[in-house]
Amino acid sequence: xxxxxxxxxxxxxxxxxxxxxxxxxxxxxxxxxxxxxxxxxxxxxxxxxxxxxxxxxxxxxxxxxxxxxxxxxxxxxxxxxxxxxxxxxxxxxxxxxxxxxxxxxxxxxxxxxxxxxxxxxxxxxxxxxxxxxxxxxxxxxxxxxxxxxxxxxxxxxxxxxxxxxxxxxxxxxxxxxxxxxxxxxxxxxxxxxxxxxxxxxxxxxxxxxxxxxxxxxxxxxxxxxxxxxxxxxxxxxxxxxxxxxxxxxxxxxxxxxxxxxxxxxxxxxxxxxxxxxxxxxxxxxxxxxxxxxxxxxxx
Numbered sequence: 662x663x664x665x666x667x668x669x670x671x672x673x674x675x676x677x678x679x680x681x682x683x684x685x686x687x688x689x690x691x692x693x694x695x696x697x698x699x700x701x702x703x704x705x706x707x708x709x710x711x712x713x714x715x716x717x718x719x720x721x722x723x724x725x726x727x728x729x730x731x732x733x734x735x736x737x738x739x740x741x742x743x744x745x746x747x748x749x750x751x752x753x754x755x756x757x758x759x760x761x762x763x764x765x766x767x768x769x770x771x772x773x774x775x776x777x778x779x780x781x782x783x784x785x786x787x788x789x790x791x792x793x794x795x796x797x798x799x800x801x802x803x804x805x806x807x808x809x810x811x812x813x814x815x816x817x818x819x820x821x822x823x824x825x826x827x828x829x830x831x832x833x834x835x836x837x838x839x840x841x842x843x844x845x846x847x848x849x850x851x852x853x854x855x856x857x858x859x860x861x862x863x864x865x866x867x868x869x870x871x872x873x874x875x876x877x878x879x880x881x882x883x884x885x886x887x888x889x890x891x892x893x894x895x896x897x898x899x900x901x902x903x904x905x906x907x908x909x910x911x912x913x914x915x916x917x918x919x920x921x922x923x924x925x926x927x928x929x930x931x932x933x934x935x936x937x938x939x940x941x942x943x944x945x946x947x948x949x950x951x952x953x954x955x956x957x958x959x960x
Contacts, residue, residue: 665820667827673698675868682824689817692763693828699746699761708743711735711772712765713779717830720794723905727757728832729796730784732776741765755796762828764821775806775814782818783833790835791916803911826860836917837881839872854882855923855941855949859931864890868912870930872941874949878919879926879937885914892933899928923949 665684672679679698682691690707702708716729733745742763749755764779765771781803787795806814822833855872870885879888889912895903906929907915920926924936938950 665823666836667824668849669827671939673701680828682828683694683767684820684824687820688766688768689820689824690765690767691821691824691828692765694746694758694763695760696750696758699743699750702743705743707765707767707769708763709735709741710765710769712742712744712763713774713776713783714746714764715762715783715825715830716746716755717762717793717832718757718759720757726793726832727796727828728787728793728802729758730780730787731797732780732801734773734776744878747816757796760824764817764824764831770876774810776807777802778806778811778814779818779821782814783821786818786822786833788833790833792834792836793830793832826866835883836877836919855879855943857927857930857940857942859940861888861890861931863892864888864913870914872923872926875919876924878921878943879912879923881918881920881926881929883914883917885930887912887914887930888932890932891929895932896925896934899932901924903932 662845668683668685670681670683672681680693690709692702694702704950707955712736713730713731713732716731718727719725720727729749731745733742734761735741736744742765746761747762780801781819784795784797784801787793800943825831825833855874856869857872858867858869860867866888868886869889870887871882872885873880873882887908902918902920906918909915918929920929923941924935927935927938927940928936938953939948941949941950
C-alpha cells in the first residue's frame with residue numbers, strides 16, 4: 662500500500678479521549694470511543710447510521726486481549742451504531758470492553774449487505790491474526806454481493822486495517838507476516854530468520870529454535886524446540902511467558918511468541934539467563950550483534 666495521510670481529530674482535546682479518523686478521498690469514517698465517553702456522542706448524525714464496530718478489552722482471568730466484532734443497522738426509530746453500543750454497555754455479559762472502534766461512512770452508503778460482508782471479513786482477519794481472542798459466538802455470514810461491490814468493500818477493508826493499527830489495535834496484524842517467497846526476494850526473507858542451537862546440560866537435550874526480528878521486537882517462531890526443565894535463574898517475566906505459551910509435551914512451540922528484546926527471546930527458549938545478541942545467528946553464522954553493528958536486518 663502506498664503512503665497515506667490520515668486525519669486524527671481529538672474530539673476531547675486529549676489522546677485518551679474520543680478520536681475521529683478520516684482519510685482524503687475515502688468515504689469511510691472511523692471513531693475510537695472510550696466506554697466512559699459514549700454519552701458524549703449523542704447527537705452525532707454519522708453514529709446513527711449503519712456500521713461495523715469493535716469492542717476491545719482485556720481478560721481479567723488470563724490477561725489476554727479480547728475483541729467482539731459486530732454490526733449495527735439503522736432501526737425504525739432512526740438509531741444505529743451508537744444505540745447498539747449503549748446496549749452493549751448495559752449487557753453484563755460484555756462488561757469486559759473498555760473502548761469501541763466504529764467504522765461507518767460519511768455519505769450514509771452502508772446497507773445490510775455491506776455491513777454483513779465487512780463484519781465477516783473483519784472476524785476472519787482477526788481470527789487469522791491470532792492477536793486477540795475473538796469473542797463472537799457465531800461466525801457472521803458474508804451475504805451475497807456482486808463482484809463490483811466486493812471489490813469496493815475489499816478496498817474499504819484494506820484502509821480500515823491501516824486505520825485500526827493507527828488507532829492502537831493490531832487486531833488484524835499477525836506477529837509474523839507470511840510473504841510469498843520468490844527467487845528474487847528469497848535471500849532477503851531468509852536473512853530475517855535467526856537460529857539458535859544449544860545443548861542443555863541439565864537435561865542433556867539439544868534445543869533448536871528460530872526467531873524473526875520485526876518492528877515490534879523478536880518473535881520466537883512456531884515449531885521451535887524449547888527447553889522444558891525449569892532453571893533457578895529464569896527471569897520472572899520469562900516464567901510467566903512460559904506458563905502462557907502453547908508448548909506440547911515434547912517441547913515444540915505451537916504458536917509465535919513476541920518479546921521486546923533478543924535476550925528475553927533466547928531466555929524463553931533455554932529457560933535461563935543468556936545473551937540473545939550472541940545466541941541468535943543467521944544461516945551463515947553471523948550473530949545478531951555482528952549484524953546490528955553493520956546496519957541491521959532487512960525487515
